[in-house]
Amino acid sequence: MRRVLVVDDEENLRVVLRTLLRRHGYEVETAASGEEALALVDAFGPDYVLTDVRMPRMGGLDLLATLRAKHNDATVIVMSAYGNLDLAIEAMKAGAYDYVQKPFKADEVVLALRKAEERESLRRENRALREEIRKENRFEDILAKSAQMQEVFRTIAKVADYKTTVLITGESGVGKELVARALHRRSARGGGRFVAVNCGAIPENLLESELFGHRKGAFTDAVQDRRGLFEEASGGSLFLDEIGELPLGLQVKLLRVLEDERIRRLGDARDIQVDVRIIAATHRDLANETKAGRFREDLFYRLNVLPIHVPPLRERREDIPLLVDHFVHRNNGRLGTAIRGLDAEARRLLYEYSWPGNVRELENTVERAMVLTEGDLVTAVDLPERVREARDPVQMQLASGELSVKKTSRIIEEILIRRALTKTKGNRTRAAELLEISHRALLYKLKDYQITDL
Template sequence: MLRVLVVDDEENIRHMLKLILKKAGYEVKAVDNGQAALEELSVSGWDMVLSDIRMPQMDGHQLLDTLAQRDIATTVIMMSAYGDRDTALEAIKKGAYDYISKPFKKDEVLLTLRKAEERERLRRENMRLREETRRTFSFDNIIARSAAMQKVFKTVRKVAGYKSTVLITGESGTGKELVARALHVNSDRAKGPWVPVNCGAIPEALLESELFGHVKGAFTDANKDKKGLFEQADKGTIFLDEIAELPLNLQVKLLRVLQENNVRPVGSTRNHQIDVRVVAATHQDLEKMVAEGRFRQDLFYRLNVLPIALPPLRERIEDVPLLIEHFIERHNSKLGTNVGQISPAARNLMMNYAWPGNVRELENTIERAIVLADENLIDVDGLPTRISQSQDSLKQLLSGDNLSIKQTSRELERILITRALQKTRGNRTRASELLEISHRALLYKIKDYNLQNIDW
């Protein structure tokens, strides 16, 4: 039985609504002002509120404002006096679901409530799904449902507890730092320090003393002993980001540290014992750098004990809808906005786009689109032109400099299948007809291209 709270200062309206609603099967309570309604709503859950706008003490607008401030989610329907349409619309802008004008007929009230009920049901269903998604497809703020990323989660869980060095590779923006943090947080070192170091951001001349420390007098500016980042990370994790930027002479020194578990500060004659878990990351191809003599092979092997490779976003588009949802929610709460949806056209464009900047680019796109959104909806015009005009993925494919027939045909096939599934909203029988292939062949290809878990 749904519970409806009636708020009105007129005794006879309260009485009438109580009768109508009880008879229609609702549980009803009536109060005579906004303040009393608020008290009632904060002690027990009411599915819907039917509230007058003009009331002494707290009026309907103030009630709506306070509900929003206190994050009390319930469906509110306003009742306005005849001719007070502007005030009613104002209330809808503030989050009321609908309004009815007084005097109203019995059927009008009941119909509006039925519609609201449907919305309330959808809202709950949505919340339940979101919660379920969060639980199933997230791991320490890393959101992904693709098989490739689920495999990464599994590896992270498995190797977090060991001290072995982990090397995380992947294009820029694929989540290397998030994974590194997850390794730390899920290990028994979580209470120890987490020390991220961007090897490319520290001037080469300072890098050695930053990493390993120095003693007083080691060089002109060294007027006292200084602990290096490795010692600061003792009993914790050091994250060597952009490891490919490490100069060759320091690569030798790092290798020694990894092998002997101690560091020697610049200018010192003593080694300091350390207990540090090393996680390194790079977006570069280290093996190629080894082949070109730019990265030491022995260090590469020493770092690459447990490799974790993060796939680019374009190879796991089934993660795109989930990430869109996640970032809409996150940026709404950061920006204080209330953007609830993305139009199917905008979503399709985002699923067809190649995302060279990976998840970071997607996150920035959503943040920008939220700021530009009208009517709380993200639409095509809120997307940057490189995405909104990337419509023609076929053209893009053919204007590239890749001449491999094998790769290009595969990519072409993937694009056509994606289009057919989008067009038929995931109806595989109809999609196979459009593609002029058998249903079986389509199922096989959907699996092959990893397109099975997508909400088209």
């Protein structure tokens, strides 16, 4: 049974409302003042507070403010006499759900309550739904709903507890570090430390002592013994970011550590046993690096036992709206802005852009737009030129509502031809093979589409 607390200094009205609402199936309590109402709320736990605005001492507005301050989320409906309409409006602004004007007919009050009830059940449903979606689309700090990323989530969960080395690959800004942290947290060693080192950012001579530590006097600046990151991460995980940049000399040493689980500080004569889970990441194609002689093949195979590939954002566009909402919400908290979101045009542009910088670029773009926008809604003009202009021609054609198969096919055909020529570095015979058309047909189409470069 829904509970209503009726607050009015007029006894008559309290009696009338109590009778009326009880008849409509509500459980009713009454209070003659704001103070009396406050004394009752906790014990009675009303779903609705139906209160007069103007009462001696504590009026309806103060009652509302006090309820909210106590984090009581009962739905408040105010009643006001004709002359006090401005007070009722003020109450609405302060978070009252509705108001009824006195004198009222019986069904007006009941109707206001029914309306509130409907909205409340909708709100509850929405909240449950949102919660559900949030749970499904989130893995630790990674937000994603695309099938590709759900697969990544499953893989992380599956491999987390093995001590096996994991190699995370993917373009810059796709979230490799987030995946590494999630993997660590989900593993049995999640309570241990997560130590990250960027192998590309530290000069070779320093990197070695950084990783393995050194003894006092091992080199000029080694004024005292120092533990390396392997020791720091013992019992936890060591994240070797940009492993593709690891100098060849250190690749040999790393391979040995992976095999023996022992390290030796620079200048030391003895080995130290370490218990570390290695997570490596790179934006490079390590197989290629291996062929080019820049990465040791044996280390590559040792690292590549459990690869996790994080696909670029443009291959999982379903994740874009989710990420945009998340960044808007988070930035509102951080920047103190009150942006409601993006208008349809801006949303579409973000959805269609190719995001060479992936999620990081999207994150920066949303933040920049939120700072630039004049209103409370981000629009297309707030987006950088590259996003506004780099519309995907196929998407544009489809969005235009054009139905001609011929015109649309031409757009796609031209894209495929350019792609094939890029791939074959301008070799037309091989391009024709890839396109599965004759050499002659290709020459004709090149002329037709006026493709001369390449």
